Amino acid sequence: MKSAVDIAADVRSGASSAREELERTLGVIEARNAELNVFLHVDVDGARRAAQAIDERVARGEDVGALAGVPIAIKDNMCQVGIPTTCSSKILKGWRPPYDATVITKIVAAGAVPVGKTNLDEFAMGSSTENSAFGPTRNPLDPTRVPGGSSGGSAAAVAAEMTAISLGSDTGGSIRQPAALCGLVGVKPTYGLVSRYGLVAFASSLDQIGPFSKTVKDSAVLLEVIAGHDPRDSTSLPEPSPSLVAHVNDGVAGKRIGLVRELFEGADENVVTCVRAAADALRDAGADVVELSIPELALTLSAYYLIAPAEASSNLARFDGVRYGLRVKADDVTSMMEATRTAGFGAEVKRRIMLGTYALSAGYYDAYYGQALKVRTLTIEAFARAYAQVDLLLGATTPSVAFKFGDKTDDPMAMYLNDVFTIPTNLAGDPALSVPFGTADEGLPVGVQLLGPGRSEAQLFAAARVLEIADGRS
Amino acid sequence: MTLPGEWEMVVGLEVHTELLTKSKLFCGCENHFGSEPNTNVCPVCLGLPGSLPVLNREAVEFAMRIGLALHCRIAPSTFHRKNYFYPDQSKDYQISQYDLPINSSGYLDLPDGTTVTIERAHMEEDTGKSTHLGGSGRLAGAESSLVDYNRCGVPLVEIVSGPDIRSSAQARAYAAELRGILIATGASDGRLEEGSMRFDANVSVRRPGEPLGTRCEIKNLNSLRSLQRAIDYEALRQIQLIENGAVVRQETRHWDENLAETSTLRVKEDADDYRYFRDPDLVDLAPDQTWQDRVRAALPPMPAERRAAVLALFAAPSSAQRDAVEVVIDLGLDPYVHAVASASGDTTLALSRAANEVAANLKSVANLTVDAFVTIVAMEQRGELSATQAKTVLGAILVDGGDPHEIATALGFEQLSADSLGATVASLIEDHPDEWLRYRDGDDKLAQFFIGQVMKLTRGQANGKAVIGELQARR
Numbered sequence: 001m002k003s004a005v006d007i008a009a010d011v012r013s014g015a016s017s018a019r020e021e022l023e024r025t026l027g028v029i030e031a032r033n034a035e036l037n038v039f040l041h042v043d044v045d046g047a048r049r050a051a052q053a054i055d056e057r058v059a060r061g062e063d064v065g066a067l068a069g070v071p072i073a074i075k076d077n078m079c080q081v082g083i084p085t086t087c088s089s090k091i092l093k094g095w096r097p098p099y100d101a102t103v104i105t106k107i108v109a110a111g112a113v114p115v116g117k118t119n120l121d122e123f124a125m126g127s128s129t130e131n132s133a134f135g136p137t138r139n140p141l142d143p144t145r146v147p148g149g150s151s152g153g154s155a156a157a158v159a160a161e162m163t164a165i166s167l168g169s170d171t172g173g174s175i176r177q178p179a180a181l182c183g184l185v186g187v188k189p190t191y192g193l194v195s196r197y198g199l200v201a202f203a204s205s206l207d208q209i210g211p212f213s214k215t216v217k218d219s220a221v222l223l224e225v226i227a228g229h230d231p232r233d234s235t236s237l238p239e240p241s242p243s244l245v246a247h248v249n250d251g252v253a254g255k256r257i258g259l260v261r262e263l264f265e266g267a268d269e270n271v272v273t274c275v276r277a278a279a280d281a282l283r284d285a286g287a288d289v290v291e292l293s294i295p296e297l298a299l300t301l302s303a304y305y306l307i308a309p310a311e312a313s314s315n316l317a318r319f320d321g322v323r324y325g326l327r328v329k330a331d332d333v334t335s336m337m338e339a340t341r342t343a344g345f346g347a348e349v350k351r352r353i354m355l356g357t358y359a360l361s362a363g364y365y366d367a368y369y370g371q372a373l374k375v376r377t378l379t380i381e382a383f384a385r386a387y388a389q390v391d392l393l394l395g396a397t398t399p400s401v402a403f404k405f406g407d408k409t410d411d412p413m414a415m416y417l418n419d420v421f422t423i424p425t426n427l428a429g430d431p432a433l434s435v436p437f438g439t440a441d442e443g444l445p446v447g448v449q450l451l452g453p454g455r456s457e458a459q460l461f462a463a464a465r466v467l468e469i470a471d472g473r474s
Numbered sequence: 475m476t477l478p479g480e481w482e483m484v485v486g487l488e489v490h491t492e493l494l495t496k497s498k499l500f501c502g503c504e505n506h507f508g509s510e511p512n513t514n515v516c517p518v519c520l521g522l523p524g525s526l527p528v529l530n531r532e533a534v535e536f537a538m539r540i541g542l543a544l545h546c547r548i549a550p551s552t553f554h555r556k557n558y559f560y561p562d563q564s565k566d567y568q569i570s571q572y573d574l575p576i577n578s579s580g581y582l583d584l585p586d587g588t589t590v591t592i593e594r595a596h597m598e599e600d601t602g603k604s605t606h607l608g609g610s611g612r613l614a615g616a617e618s619s620l621v622d623y624n625r626c627g628v629p630l631v632e633i634v635s636g637p638d639i640r641s642s643a644q645a646r647a648y649a650a651e652l653r654g655i656l657i658a659t660g661a662s663d664g665r666l667e668e669g670s671m672r673f674d675a676n677v678s679v680r681r682p683g684e685p686l687g688t689r690c691e692i693k694n695l696n697s698l699r700s701l702q703r704a705i706d707y708e709a710l711r712q713i714q715l716i717e718n719g720a721v722v723r724q725e726t727r728h729w730d731e732n733l734a735e736t737s738t739l740r741v742k743e744d745a746d747d748y749r750y751f752r753d754p755d756l757v758d759l760a761p762d763q764t765w766q767d768r769v770r771a772a773l774p775p776m777p778a779e780r781r782a783a784v785l786a787l788f789a790a791p792s793s794a795q796r797d798a799v800e801v802v803i804d805l806g807l808d809p810y811v812h813a814v815a816s817a818s819g820d821t822t823l824a825l826s827r828a829a830n831e832v833a834a835n836l837k838s839v840a841n842l843t844v845d846a847f848v849t850i851v852a853m854e855q856r857g858e859l860s861a862t863q864a865k866t867v868l869g870a871i872l873v874d875g876g877d878p879h880e881i882a883t884a885l886g887f888e889q890l891s892a893d894s895l896g897a898t899v900a901s902l903i904e905d906h907p908d909e910w911l912r913y914r915d916g917d918d919k920l921a922q923f924f925i926g927q928v929m930k931l932t933r934g935q936a937n938g939k940a941v942i943g944e945l946q947a948r949r
Contacts, residue, residue, distance in 0.1 A: 079524045092523070099517045101524060200523040205754035234528050234756050311754055314555050317566035318521045322621070333561055333619065360557075360749035369751065 011069030018051035018069030025071040042116035065111035073157035073166035076117035088132035091344025101198020118153025145402040148178030173422025176434035180397035180447025191429035192237040195230030203308035250462040253286030263395020274438035281470035296382035303375035313356030397434040397447035485639035499629035500527030511622035519627035521564030533629040536661035541577030550760035562602035570598035591636035602626035642705040654777035798829035841875035857940035
């Protein structure tokens, strides 16, 4: 299918129209959504009105922006005025936000046409989209397998060619892991590069919104649109949006890239093969690739599963039935809150709320949450030491290719281990992306992960572009 | 009140004050008391999913003013989340400062010469307000509840004293002095009746020299009177318990103003575990030295300094004058007294008029310019106005403003000229030679006789002091 870059060029030149591109998207959704369960809500009327407005502006000769007329799918944990926002949870039943997330404002200002909200693991807690209250999303490449998660719906929307681009959120790998499992580019930007205003929080110190696309350049375009300082988000970086698209073809000649043992050891053999092949491809393009070890990364999974649930236990407290969403009636307010939360949250969300509540409790804080914060500091320092030696890091995105439904649902630890390679950068606040490179035996895609220091997105895209070309995909 | 036997009370106060910022602590909603319920709200203060807090710069400035006025150290600080479920708290956690408050280690000097240490003065957000319908009127047992989130997110500073207070009167004096300081900083309006200031009192009792006793916290006292009564009641209750061989249980207690007693709200065992942790939605707060210096330089004089300045105008102030000074400082009327002093006028008269007539018309005090006040006092001092007339002119200006001379004329207080008064006195002396002789020979009581005669003739227009002046001139 056409890339977002091509759609925008066609819409701006008049070779195509926003309405035409939207109808194609709506057609694919109509054909495949019932089977794949990608969209929880399709805003047909709103999208048609938006597309019409874009076409009218093009007709008037206005510059409608870098995403002119590009249909885009939105993970259903981002607020859009008047559009149901569920976080794939029963507890937000019926809630329609009265405000737009900053990313929505930005993509709309750049001419994009939001078509609807995509499925996710409830409150972004999960790695397979099996934790959705509205049923799992299927992997378009093999509907017997998961698309990954938690942004499984947004990944599947692009993999199924419903839209060329989509927005996901990544707290511990929730963009990169489904990107790897669906054969896409997926980016977790530097913490603070993209505003979190309007993203329903899972773990505030880790959450970042980022793009999915088939091509490296599409992700660069989309990230450039959504990045930049936002006065509504205190943790937003002060700088304006960086120049990314202009550097996509900068290559890696002369770059030092570290192949990190802790970021691929233990992965399936065919994943390791692809990672090593990616290292060779980067070497062929002129990079100096060295193998190195960052032992501290072995501690990050445990630290993450204390910090993220701790923040979540507080972030999710507001879903109490008092102001919006589900309310289960009871005799008094405390019972009402209990009944509402019992009925409204799924098992994984409850598990993490309990984990987090425990980790923050008096008498346990120092041993759990406090200790995890120390590991986080060690992780940040360890990455900083690595980046003093090399420009970028390379590893696997996931230990395996897309797995079958139910494979890991009975064992939370097995599911959590799926994020072992993606979690470290979230703790450090650094950017990372997953780019497809090679295929495994079953013909399923493998994603390799590129990591860099804060605000190194332009270099990451340039390296990803090298792999995209080496992999024979344009 | 004195406690029985050797008992001594140990009291520490936690004072919450709302800040007079234009907007709330973490969003742009108007910070206004008395609006229609749920009209000053937005996604942020309603805690809607996805919304994020952004710290209000003006609130930080007010907090620093309070800290500096209380001689606190301003340090880099952080915001934490205090987690507990309650319907009037939109996020089910309160953003508050915890282990690193903006202000710490200060003190407050009281008018009686004692000092109370200030442990900290930190920032936090207020909650909404619940109205419980039916049942007891409290949350438990109510048939339904309504929540108004207008107050949710209003900036508060909580000022925590050390356990330095030893009597309910001292607690009251501390609260009153603190109120004066908060008003002087411009950070708070100090309106207790609107809940702008609320007090929690930690009370324990002991015999001198003994270690601190078990304390109870009395919550949400909202007047100086309640504060004082509740502390006295609670200290006596604890003494009685101990003297009867029982022990004081650490608990949070509620003061019932009508019953004039405290009762258990919750005991320590079932106190909440608030699971404080640093709010990841906010960044550290570290006001730079330039900002601190600017705030410090802009601070107006505090009540203690102003009180000393007014008292310095009097060689040996009487106790009534000391009380009058308190009134003048409390109501911010000291500039009037100082203006009279600067004009070398009668400060005793100025203090009295400010603490009585002006204080009684505080609502319209803006009508009274400092110059007009100085003029009225001078006119009275010179005898151009009698005391009654001066008060009348003052009252008229406080209602409508205006020029004292013009008002005096309009009211018919046109002074008898010195010539005309002299002529009147001279003719009275002629008419009453016996009385005059007795007066001339030293019987001062007869001055009253002449004043009475002058008043009769002038229908009260004359000034008694001026009459005595005329009499003495002829003696």
